[in-house]
Amino acid sequence: MSTRLDLLKNFWEIITSDGEIHPDEESFFIKIAQSMGYKLDSIEDIPLLQEISPSKNIFIPIEERISNIYGLALMMKIDGKIHKKEVETIRNIGIEMGLPVDSLNTMLEILFENRKKFLTAGELKQIFSISNN
Numbered sequence: 001m002s003t004r005l006d007l008l009k010n011f012w013e014i015i016t017s018d019g020e021i022h023p024d025e026e027s028f029f030i031k032i033a034q035s036m037g038y039k040l041d042s043i044e045d046i047p048l049l050q051e052i053s054p055s056k057n058i059f060i061p062i063e064e065r066i067s068n069i070y071g072l073a074l075m076m077k078i079d080g081k082i083h084k085k086e087v088e089t090i091r092n093i094g095i096e097m098g099l100p101v102d103s104l105n106t107m108l109e110i111l112f113e114n115r116k117k118f119l120t121a122g123e124l125k126q127i128f129s130i131s132n133n
Helices: 003-016 023-035 047-051 062-077 084-096 101-112 121-127
Strands: none
Touching: 003 023, 003 062, 003 084, 023 062, 062 084, 062 101, 062 121, 084 101, 101 121
C-alpha cells in the first residue's frame, strides 16, 4: 500500500472521528483524493477506506511525517469546530508516525488558538526541533 493511501486513510479517520462529516470536510477530502489520483465524486465512493490499515515498516522522512500531520490538523480546522475526538485521533496518528507527543501538543495548541492561524515551515521545524544539518 502506498503512503499516499495511508495519508488518505488518516484524513478519513480525522473527518469521521467526531461522528459527522461537514460538507466542507467532504469537499476538501474529495479534492485531496483527486489530487492524489483517486477517482472520487462523493464520499459514497470510498467504502474501501474503512477497511484499509496503514502500512507498517515504511521509512518516511521526519519532514514528510510533520507535513502529513500538519495537513491532518488543517483538515480538522476546515469545518470551524475542533472536536475532542478529532484531537485524540490526530494525536494517536502522530504517535503512530513516531512524532514526539510534546511537539504534537504544541503544534495543535498554536494552530487552534485562532481559526485563521497557519504555521510556516520554519515554525514547524522549531516546534519539532528539526536541525538544518
